[in-house]
Amino acid sequence: MKAPQQNETYELKTVLDSMVKINDLEWRDFIKGLQRKNLSKGEHLWKKDQFCDSLVFLQSGLIRSYSYLGPKEVTHAFYFEKSLFYDDYSFLSHRPCTKAYQALEDSEILFINRSYLQSMYDRHKCFERLGRLALENAHIAMVQNMERIRLFSAEENYCYLSKHYPGLLQRVPLKTIASYLNISPEHLSRIRAKKSIQRTTRTIY
Structure with missing residues (x-):
């Protein structure tokens, strides 16, 4: 872990x-508490039962949160570049995390410890x-994510991902997408095949 250079904090x-x-x-005071860390693909930022004591900014890469419901893996969220x-x-x-956070790609993060962040709340009203x-x-x-997964059909949720996060489907394994949509990989394959046929039909006609 290292302190970031000034030019590395621009996007944050x-x-x-x-x-x-x-x-x-205020900014100079804030970045005194910033640190930088690289995560390799597959490495965990936080595991289940570990403590999250930092606010994280994702400079590059892709991170997901997930947990297990019995033997079933459930992906809860994806965090993209510029996510806080x-x-x-x-x-x-x-208290310990109930979910795990894993890098799906080589990722670079900036983070600030909770105690330092809380001291910033006391010193500068803007940070509070x-x-x-x-x-x-x-x-x-x-809440929006939970409601969408609960109320929309699997096909509707797949279309939502395709429209709003088109690159995600190329960056993430299908089994992970399926676990996010709360369906089996086989069900996801059928949806993808159906959408592919529909696109081909629209192209022909």
């Missing part, structure tokens, strides 16, 4: 500025507001 500054404006003094996230349950409750907004956004995204 852009993301945070889109939520709350941060002046130069933590395990909200572990981070807020100071930023923490609240980050929590609200994470909760909204979680």
Whole structure:
């Protein structure tokens, strides 16, 4: 783990500025607590029963959260480049994670420890507001994701992924996509075959 260079924090500054404006003094104070880490494909950021004590910004790569329901693997979310996230349950409750977070590609992250972040809340009001907004956004995204998976059909959810995250289907193994959609890999293969036929038919006619 290393402290990031100034030019490595530009994208994070852009993301945070889109939520709350941060002046130069506040930013210099914030990046004193930042660290950088590389994850290899397949490596875990946090495993189940480990503690999440950091806010993470994904510079590059792809990370997923997952757990097991009996023998069944369930993928809960995907985190792409420029994602800002933590395990909200572990981070807020100071209890172990109930999910695991795994790099699906070689990934580079910036992170800041919870204790340093909380000291920023005390020193700079903008970061207190930023923490609240980050929590609200994470909760909204979680609820939207759960509702979409619960209320939409598997085919509708597959079409949603294809439309909003077209690159995901090329970057992630089909069994992982199936575990996210809560269907079997065989069911996913049938949906993909059906959509392929529909595209071919539209092209012909």
